[in-house]
Amino acid sequence: MSNAPQSAQVGDTLPLLEFGPITRTTLALYAGSSGDHNPIHIDLDFAKRAGMDDVFAHGMLSMAQLGRVVTDWAGIERLRGLSSRFTAITPVGATVTCTGRVAERLDQDGEPMLRIALTATIDDGTQTLRGEALISAA
Amino acid sequence: MGIFNRSSAGYEAAPVEVQVERGAITFFAETVGETNPIHSDVAAARAAGHPDVVAPSTYPVVLEMAASKETERKGQQEVLNLIGADMRYLLHGTESYSYQGLIFAGDTIDIISRVKGFSDAKGGTLEIAHLELEIRHASRGTLAIAQRDLIHRLPKEAAA
Numbered sequence: 576m577s578n579a580p581q582s583a584q585v586g587d588t589l590p591l592l593e594f595g596p597i598t599r600t601t602l603a604l605y606a607g608s609s610g611d612h613n614p615i616h617i618d619l620d621f622a623k624r625a626g627m628d629d630v631f632a633h634g635m636l637s638m639a640q641l642g643r644v645v646t647d648w649a650g651i652e653r654l655r656g657l658s659s660r661f662t663a664i665t666p667v668g669a670t671v672t673c674t675g676r677v678a679e680r681l682d683q684d685g686e687p688m689l690r691i692a693l694t695a696t697i698d699d700g701t702q703t704l705r706g707e708a709l710i711s712a713a
Numbered sequence: 714m715g716i717f718n719r720s721s722a723g724y725e726a727a728p729v730e731v732q733v734e735r736g737a738i739t740f741f742a743e744t745v746g747e748t749n750p751i752h753s754d755v756a757a758a759r760a761a762g763h764p765d766v767v768a769p770s771t772y773p774v775v776l777e778m779a780a781s782k783e784t785e786r787k788g789q790q791e792v793l794n795l796i797g798a799d800m801r802y803l804l805h806g807t808e809s810y811s812y813q814g815l816i817f818a819g820d821t822i823d824i825i826s827r828v829k830g831f832s833d834a835k836g837g838t839l840e841i842a843h844l845e846l847e848i849r850h851a852s853r854g855t856l857a858i859a860q861r862d863l864i865h866r867l868p869k870e871a872a873a
Contacts, residue, residue: 605745608744609775611778613800635774635805639771640746642771643770646749647748647749654770655812656809656812658808
């Protein structure tokens with residue numbers, strides 16, 4: 576269930592978000608639209624020379640999904656912070672499932688805030704991102 | 714030991730001016746699957762009280778790439794190059810944004826890149842570069858600060 580930010584309680588979960596499957600086309604479009612042209616994500620020959628079996632998805636493509644989990648629910652106007660640790664590589668073909676959970680209610684300079692714990696997980700259960708967001712609950 | 718150019722610690726680049734473009738925001742928003750029309754439809758953005766389409770939450774990374782390309786065009790050294798990043802071994806460790814204001818299409822912003830420092834992990838098999846980026850608007854002030862850790866998974870010959 577998901578209350579509005581003003582009335583949300585610790586433990587409330589945000590609506591789940593699924594993104595994918597991530598294709599090579601997705602990665603080409605993300606490289607183009609983000610300006611991140613690192614060849615490890617789009618050039619198989621380069622990836623193999625670097626000792627990888629295949630290209631893999633930009634971590635920031637998944638972080639964009641963590642951002643969506645929060646802003647779809649609370650609105651980008653409330654977003655004060657978003658952070659992520661990239662804990663595993665996201666392979667081509669993966670579908671990313673993103674979760675959000677209200678982890679803490681706090682007060683920052685007199686403004687009520689919520690800390691949201693975020694995760695991204697791929698089909699085989701591997702957690703690929705672990706993050707958090709800070710939003711205004713005013 | 715290591716590959717990063719550690720003498721670049723403490724470096725702050727001169728501000729790079731970047732135009733925030735409506736088409737670019739829309740293309741990015743569509744690619745990452747944004748469904749909120751304030752990121753792609755001017756009328757929807759204005760109806761929600763914004764002057765133009767709104768940059769999504771991770772858009773600072775796009776503005777950084779734009780600033781980095783602009784720096785290269787001017788024949789100056791951009792940060793990845795300056796810190797000696799080797800794309801074969803480079804991984805993205807963490808990314809963190811603090812937001813102080815929204816970014817809209819039509820904004821002219823300044824990007825300031827900083828090299829905060831370097832550290833080692835996992836017994837010298839990983840080395841980490843700590844970077845920071847500030848997005849500043851002439852009248853609205855600092856809109857966002859991004860912090861990023863980039864990691865080299867070191868090949869044996871470069872490990873400590």
